[in-house]
Amino acid sequence: MKPSRFEYFAPESLAEAVALRDAHPGAAVLAGGQSLLPIMNFRLGRPEQVIDLRKASELAFVRVQNDVVEVGAMTRQRDLERDEGAARANPLIAESLRLVAHAVIRNRGTVGGSIAHADPAAELPALLSCLDGSVEVAGVRGRRRISAGELFVFHLTTSLEPNEVITSVSFPALEPSWGWSFLEVTRRHGDFALAGVCAALKLDGDRCVGQVRLAACGIGTTPVRLSTAEEALLSRPLTEKALREAGRAAAGYVTAGDETQASTAYRRQLVEALVRRSLLRAAARLERRTS
Amino acid sequence: MTGVETSEAVEAEQKTSLRVVVNGTAYERVVPVRRLLSDFLRHDLGLTGTHVGCEHGVCGCCTVLVDGRATRSCLTLACQVDGLSLTTIEGVKSADGGLHPVQQALSDCHGLQCGYCTPGFVISILEVLNSPDELDLSEEGVREMISGNLCRCTGYQGIVDAVRQAAVAMGRDGDAGKGAPA
Numbered sequence A: 001m002k003p004s005r006f007e008y009f010a011p012e013s014l015a016e017a018v019a020l021r022d023a024h025p026g027a028a029v030l031a032g033g034q035s036l037l038p039i040m041n042f043r044l045g046r047p048e049q050v051i052d053l054r055k056a057s058e059l060a061f062v063r064v065q066n067d068v069v070e071v072g073a074m075t076r077q078r079d080l081e082r083d084e085g086a087a088r089a090n091p092l093i094a095e096s097l098r099l100v101a102h103a104v105i106r107n108r109g110t111v112g113g114s115i116a117h118a119d120p121a122a123e124l125p126a127l128l129s130c131l132d133g134s135v136e137v138a139g140v141r142g143r144r145r146i147s148a149g150e151l152f153v154f155h156l157t158t159s160l161e162p163n164e165v166i167t168s169v170s171f172p173a174l175e176p177s178w179g180w181s182f183l184e185v186t187r188r189h190g191d192f193a194l195a196g197v198c199a200a201l202k203l204d205g206d207r208c209v210g211q212v213r214l215a216a217c218g219i220g221t222t223p224v225r226l227s228t229a230e231e232a233l234l235s236r237p238l239t240e241k242a243l244r245e246a247g248r249a250a251a252g253y254v255t256a257g258d259e260t261q262a263s264t265a266y267r268r269q270l271v272e273a274l275v276r277r278s279l280l281r282a283a284a285r286l287e288r289r290t291s
Numbered sequence B: 001m002t003g004v005e006t007s008e009a010v011e012a013e014q015k016t017s018l019r020v021v022v023n024g025t026a027y028e029r030v031v032p033v034r035r036l037l038s039d040f041l042r043h044d045l046g047l048t049g050t051h052v053g054c055e056h057g058v059c060g061c062c063t064v065l066v067d068g069r070a071t072r073s074c075l076t077l078a079c080q081v082d083g084l085s086l087t088t089i090e091g092v093k094s095a096d097g098g099l100h101p102v103q104q105a106l107s108d109c110h111g112l113q114c115g116y117c118t119p120g121f122v123i124s125i126l127e128v129l130n131s132p133d134e135l136d137l138s139e140e141g142v143r144e145m146i147s148g149n150l151c152r153c154t155g156y157q158g159i160v161d162a163v164r165q166a167a168v169a170m171g172r173d174g175d176a177g178k179g180a181p182a
C-alpha cells in the first residue's frame, strides 16, 4: 500500500514549522517516519498535509548541562546512542536505546518522534517517566515545558495541543552513585516489548535502598511509573523478601488485557520477574561503579 | 458517496523536483511527494535490486544506504533524500568490480536461496562492518546484528557464517567474540 495524497512542506526553521502546524490542523509532523510512514502506507492515517522537520537543523543536538541531558527532538536515536557525553552523564539512555527496534530503524527514528508517538510499549517514554524527565514544546503562543508525568495521556496520545511541536527532550543525569538497568521481554529481538522495566537505584551506607525509580512499558495505556513498588523498597536492603514485595506491587499496575501475544496474567509475571532482575542488575552495576 | 472516506481530500497530486546521487550517478526527477523511496528507486530509476516485502519496516529487504547509513526505503519518502547520496545493491562491488566480500561470503556459506531478502542483508551487514562501532561476532551478537532482516529460506545459519567470513575478509575479526559492554 502507498500513502494517500497529501500536501508536503519542509520548513527550514522551527518558527516556520510552528506557523504551518497552526495553519493546518489536519497536518501530520514528519520526523523519522518510522512510525508515521507505516501508518500512512497502510492508510490507517491520511493526513492532508505533511510537515517534514528534516530541514529544521536547530532541532538536532545533544547538550549535557546542569545535570540534564537535553536532546533536540530531531536527534536520530542512533546518534544519541553513540553520544559519549550523554553516555557519561546517563548510561541508562544508551541501554534503553539499544532495545528500541533495530539499528536500521534507529538510524532514522528520532528521539522526539518516539516520545510524541507515545506508544505504551516504547522504551524512551518509559525511560522519561522513570527519570522524571520532561519535554519542551513550542506553539504559536510560545514555549512551555511538560513533565513526563503530565505528558503521556493514553495509547498514542500526549497532552500536546494539536498545534504544538516537541522541540527537545530532557533526561536528568544519573550520578555515579546510581545503578541502572533496562530489561524487557520480546518475542523476537527488536520487537516491541511484551513488558519492560527500567530501574535506577541508589543505596545508602547500610546497603539499604536510599532512592529508587522504577517504570514499565508494555503493560498499560501509557508508560507506567511503579510508585508503590518504589515505596516498598525504600530504606530496606535488597533481600529476597523486599524484591518479592516490590515485584508483586509492580504486577498490580498491569492493565493490558488478554491478547494473542500475552495474557494479562503472563504480563504480571513478566513485570514481577523484570522488576527483580532489573533491581539486582542495577545494584550489581552500582557495586562495580563504586568499588 | 455513502459515507466512505475518499482520499481525494487533497485534489491535485503535488509533485517535486528531486536531485540525488545513486551509486555515483547523479539523477534529477520530478516525482509525486508521496512517492516512497523504494518505489522511486524501482520505478523512476529502474533499480529493481532493492526489493519490497512488507512496506512497514519489518522485513528489511528494502534497505539501502543513505549517506552511508542503512535506511528502510519503504519508510522514507523520496523527497526526504533530496540532495543526498545513496548506495543500493546495484552499487555494491569489490574494488576490482567483482563480488564484494559480503556478497562472496553469502555465496560461499549458502547464505541465500531464493535471494529475495539478500539485497537487504548485504546492505545492513555492510553498514555494520564499515561502522566504527565495536563488533560482537559471537553467534548471539551476529544474530542480533541481522535481526532487522527476515529470510524465509535459509534458516539464518548460513547468513551468520557469512557475516563472520566477511568480517575476516574485511579485517574486522579482531573484535571477534567480544560481547557488548556490560
Ligand SMILES: Cc1cc2nc3c(=O)[nH]c(=O)nc-3n(C[C@H](O)[C@H](O)[C@H](O)COP(=O)(O)OP(=O)(O)OC[C@H]3O[C@@H](n4cnc5c(N)ncnc54)[C@H](O)[C@@H]3O)c2cc1C
Pocket: A028, A029, A030, A031, A032, A033, A034, A035, A036, A037, A038, A073, A074, A099, A100, A101, A102, A105, A108, A109, A110, A111, A112, A113, A114, A116, A117, A121, A122, A123, A124, A164, A165, A166, A167, A190, A191, A192, A193, B056, B057, B058
Ligand atoms: C519494525 C519497527 C520496529 C519498531 N520497534 C520499536 C521498539 O521496539 N520500541 C520503540 O520504542 N519503537 C519502535 N519502533 C518505532 C520507532 O522507534 C520510531 O522511530 C518512533 O516511534 C517514532 O519516531 P520517528 O522519528 O520515526 O517519528 P515519526 O514516525 O516521524 O512520527 C511519529 C509520530 O510522532 C509525531 N511527531 C514526530 N515528531 C514530533 C515532534 N517533534 N513534535 C510533535 N509531534 C511529533 C508525528 O506526527 C507522528 O504522529 C519500531 C518501528 C519499526 C518500523
Ligand code: FES
Pocket: B051, B052, B053, B054, B055, B056, B057, B058, B059, B060, B061, B062, B063, B072, B073, B074, B075
Ligand atoms: S519492505 Fe521495507 S522493511 Fe519490508
Ligand code: FES
Pocket: B111, B112, B113, B114, B115, B116, B117, B118, B150, B151, B152, B153, B154
Ligand atoms: S533467501 Fe529466500 S528469503 Fe532469504
